[in-house]
Amino acid sequence: MVLQEKAVRPAAPAPRRAFLRGTVQVVGELLITAGIILLLFVAWQLWWTNVESDARQSQVIKEFAQDLAAPATTEPAPVASAPPAGAEDFGKPVVGTAPGHAGTIGIMYIPRFGPGYTRPIVQGTSQDVLDTLGLGHYSNTAMPGAVGNFAVAGHRQTHGAVLDNIHTLVPGDKIYVQTKDGFYVYVFRNNQIVLPSRTDVLEPVPTQPGVTPTESYLTMTSCNPRFGAEERIIAYALLDSWRPASAGPPAEIAAQVAAATGRS
Amino acid sequence: MYAWIFRHLPGPLWLRIVFALVLVAVALVLMVQFLFPWMSHFTQFTDSTIGSADKP
Numbered sequence: 001m002v003l004q005e006k007a008v009r010p011a012a013p014a015p016r017r018a019f020l021r022g023t024v025q026v027v028g029e030l031l032i033t034a035g036i037i038l039l040l041f042v043a044w045q046l047w048w049t050n051v052e053s054d055a056r057q058s059q060v061i062k063e064f065a066q067d068l069a070a071p072a073t074t075e076p077a078p079v080a081s082a083p084p085a086g087a088e089d090f091g092k093p094v095v096g097t098a099p100g101h102a103g104t105i106g107i108m109y110i111p112r113f114g115p116g117y118t119r120p121i122v123q124g125t126s127q128d129v130l131d132t133l134g135l136g137h138y139s140n141t142a143m144p145g146a147v148g149n150f151a152v153a154g155h156r157q158t159h160g161a162v163l164d165n166i167h168t169l170v171p172g173d174k175i176y177v178q179t180k181d182g183f184y185v186y187v188f189r190n191n192q193i194v195l196p197s198r199t200d201v202l203e204p205v206p207t208q209p210g211v212t213p214t215e216s217y218l219t220m221t222s223c224n225p226r227f228g229a230e231e232r233i234i235a236y237a238l239l240d241s242w243r244p245a246s247a248g249p250p251a252e253i254a255a256q257v258a259a260a261t262g263r264s
Numbered sequence: 265m266y267a268w269i270f271r272h273l274p275g276p277l278w279l280r281i282v283f284a285l286v287l288v289a290v291a292l293v294l295m296v297q298f299l300f301p302w303m304s305h306f307t308q309f310t311d312s313t314i315g316s317a318d319k320p
Contacts, residue, residue: 026265037295044300045307125313136313153313163312199315222312229311 045158049131053160057134060120064104065261068180068245093145093216093242094181098137099123105137106144106179107260108152109253112188113165118260121152121177131159135220141202142216144177144184145242148204151219156226156233163222166235167191175218175237176253178261182244183253186218186237193224193231201234215239 099105105121120134121144129136135154142148154163173188194201201221204213216239224233243250249257269287273280 029265037299040292040295041300041303044296045304048296130312138313155312194314196311196314201314221314232312232314234314 049159050161053132053134056132057120057160057162060104060122060133061107061118061260064107064120067104068261090182090242090244090247093184093239094244095143095146096179096181098139098143101126101139102129102133104133106177108135109176109178109256109260110169110173111176111253111256112169112173115256116259118256119154119160119162125153130155134160135162138202141219142204144179144218145181145216145239147216148213149202149206149217149219150177151202151221153221156223163220163235164226166220166222166233169235174240174252176250177218178249178257180245182242182247183249184216184242185240185250186216187240188235188237190236192234192236194234196229196232198232201232206234206236 096105101124103123105123108119108121110117121137122129122133122135123137123139125136125138130153135152137143138151138153141151144150154166155161156163156166169188169191171189175186175188177184177186192201192207198207200207200209201219203209203211204217205211206217206219218237218239220235220237221232222235223229224231248254270280270284273283275283
């Protein structure tokens with residue numbers, strides 16, 4: 001090996017100049033390497049994290065669907081029978097108990113974001129949840145259907161970009177939350193762009209600290225602008241209706257629910 | 265530096281090319297697994313929460 005090295009290397013001039021030339025060459029190569037690594041990092045952040053998170057989130061939905069399927073086998077009869085027409089009022093929504101950190105609460109369907117939009121809602125807003133598992137539920141806020149504020153956070157870009165299109169919501173758009181108890185239908189009301197320090201958007205009545213809530217809110221937070229985090233974009237929605245799991249999914253999202261959970 | 269590494273890889277030319285590709289692949293895996301997640305802490309645009317991001 002040593003012989004080979006000598007054979008390939010050009011005849012060295014003075015030893016000092018050779019040392020200088022070698023040093024400059026190594027530094028140059030290291031700088032080029034650093035540049036390539038930075039470019040790779042951009043590709044990783046903007047593209048590869050989405051690939052990874054999408055795969056992980058489909059897995060979370062699959063696992064959640066399996067948990068759903070298990071209890072349903074014990075009582076198949078009420079599921080199969082179609083609910084009578086007009087019987088759309090199922091009373092007060094059932095509020096589930098909050099799972100532990102990183103436990104799956106349910107699935108969110110937002111038809112405005114595309115027919116295939118299904119993302120898991122997972123307990124917690126720490127980086128391990130938001131980066132891989134999907135929408136993170138602020139664990140100090142209400143559960144879906146409860147009177148108060150059900151608040152979730154999601155990435156605008158990178159790591160699945162779960163709320164990339166949050167700015168395209170139009171007042172009146174339906175946002176569906178499926179838990180093991182049933183389906184909660186929220187209706188989008190408005191957007192707001194705030195500074196990251198505005199924790200009052202998570203209050204039981206958003207932006208009104210100290211007020212006792214009488215309605216069920218859904219609040220979604222994401223970064224704003226799309227490739228920055230100087231601000232937060234907030235989407236507020238109000239609970240419109242709910243259906244117990246035994247009544248089946250709302251007709252508008254029946255196909256998505258069937259595709260996501262493998263059953264209608 | 266890279267020329268020096270390439271010269272010190274054993275075997276005939278084709279084997280050295282294979283070795284070099286393997287080394288590049290290993291470097292890529294290490295970057296994706298460890299370096300990039302660490303670097304992402306220094307980029308701002310992934311923070312989507314209100315208040316402290318590390319709040320559980």
